[in-house]
Amino acid sequence: MKKYLMLVIVVLIGGLVLTGCGKKNDLKKYAGTYTLEYSKYVGDENNADDEEWTIVLKEDGTGTSNRDGESYEIEWSMEKDNIKLAEKFMNIKNDYNGTIKDNKLDIFNGDKDNDLTLEAVFIKK
DSSP states (O other): HHHHHHHHHHHHHHHHHHHHHHHHHHHHHEEEEEEEEEETTTOOOSSSOOOOOEEOOOOTTTEEEEEETTEEEEEEETTTTTTEEEETTTTTHHHHHEEEEEEEEEEEETTTTTTTOOEEEEEEE
């Protein structure tokens, strides 16, 4: 009985280790520096004022958002092509969600069907 219990525990731990490694490999695929191509409000046909904005995604799920001379810490995660990104600065947190496809990062700071939601599109360097 003890042998079977130990086998089950070893299999479970092995599965967790493999699952964790798989997620890191997924992040590695998307890691890099993304430069703003344009941003706009969803309900607006025209792009918003151009600003300097780069996002650096690191393989460990952290990174930085560099916008208009300020740098913000970020945490990010992926599920398939969908990204969740949290930008933090002085106890303020901005949440974004979107996609990364074909080296193009497309994020929203709210509901992408809301006209007042900001959309920002980045290209990977």
